[in-house]
Amino acid sequence: MSTRINLLVIFILIINLPSYATNIDKSLYRTPNADNLLYLELDVGLIIIEMNPLFAPKHVAQIKKLVRNDFYNGLTFYRVIDGFVAQAGTSIDEDNGHLDFEIKNKSLQLPIESRIANTVNKPFTLVQSPDMFAAKTGFIEGFTVAKNSEDSLTWLTHCPGVIGMSRNNAPNTATTDFYIVIGQAPRYLDSIMSVFGRVIYGMDNVQRIKRVNAKHNGNFINLSEGTTIKNISVASDLPKDKQLNIVVERTNTTRFRKKLSQRRMRADPFFYEKPPQVLDICQVPVETIIL
């Protein structure tokens, strides 16, 4: 009897333990580096963000430092404009908007990191050339990018789910506030904002962040009505059993290129007339799977 149970246990271990290792084709999916993942916990659910230090290294470093100092925990999404962005990351003065955290902390001011990435050795999968806003658009490791015609500059595009750092009018004024794009891509912000990541899981939860009555600038009149950040963690800081086993589709594979081509051609009979053979870089899903 005990032998049977032990055999059963071993059998269960054999089936369950390595399942995620064997079921997922590693040539089609990659496991993001847990050092670059943020778990953003809201009362409406979990959101996972993959940061990309290639495009905004100082922003990623600062966000991680702030997260590790519990800076964001308890703060509220204080500016949520439906169809545009959800913004959080600083305290608000009830009378005047920003409590001068930023002014008090000049040391936190970041240089703009919008077009600094050296992507020469990174596999680029072309999506559209020209695109309405850039000479070329495409993917680098799951991230949506644009390039100039000489290929000398690459920047992350403002698609839904992208996360960037808010700033004042001057370029080098970002400190702690961030925004997540929640509506039709505001591509006019491309290359003048420091985008440092994208939501890879829980975009439905991002959409649940409350829109509340706001002043002319979009800041909420009554901050207490907003959605609060319960906690943000860097995934690699969490105990192993709290880290999700998450994989993201690779965007430099033959399979992904075929997917792009199918999206462009629309062979499916549903398309009784074929659309123009163009692709909007912000309208191409990249799969995330939690195993």
Added chain:
Amino acid sequence: MSTRINLLVIFILIINLPSYATNIDKSLYRTPNADNLLYLELDVGLIIIEMNPLFAPKHVAQIKKLVRNDFYNGLTFYRVIDGFVAQAGTSIDEDNGHLDFEIKNKSLQLPIESRIANTVNKPFTLVQSPDMFAAKTGFIEGFTVAKNSEDSLTWLTHCPGVIGMSRNNAPNTATTDFYIVIGQAPRYLDSIMSVFGRVIYGMDNVQRIKRVNAKHNGNFINLSEGTTIKNISVASDLPKDKQLNIVVERTNTTRFRKKLSQRRMRADPFFYEKPPQVLDICQVPVETIIL
């Protein structure tokens, strides 16, 4: 004392009563025809849709007929794909998807109405030419449209908030199901779907419609988890005191054209480098005010 109170009451009436009549400049805002407005009540809040019979007259007529027969009340949004569409409008067979309402009701099948509008006498405000998906894009009475280069065809574009009729593969198969666009504009659907309206109020509530575990085709596994339609009414059928006083920005005014130009030029110092001077037709807000 009583005279003072009466004077006060009269004074309040004078300030409050005619405020919506006088504060809104009718040359800048129009009051949509209540015959073309749908009030879609969900447990997450109210959504108001303006239908446009110029573009899809038979679809609008059928939707009104179905609404007046309480067809939609109690049905569930059974296919909600984050970043794409929220779909409702028919019963679902737990095993096979659609309960054959559509097949049983061939009389409900609608001809495709995607490019039939005669817009010759309608004021058109140009936004972009060429746009990535069409020769021209612009506005006609608050609705986003595209045109071919000869101006002989006009169709409604699939921007966030647009509502169209679902169909099977063949063009003339729409019956009762509708979809609301909730993500990055799926412009590849332009001119092959019958779009018949757009959300003019409550897009934040549309975003709260539940995304639930789904089968491969996007239909929910467990329908009872979805968001239910409490009620849909045609606004003009409601008692006057239940009708909201709603106005929508006109899109053929000098003010609106100036707004487009400002969006294109971005003179604001926040734009320390100016973006390309192009506009995405789906990234131009049109104001709705409830008075």
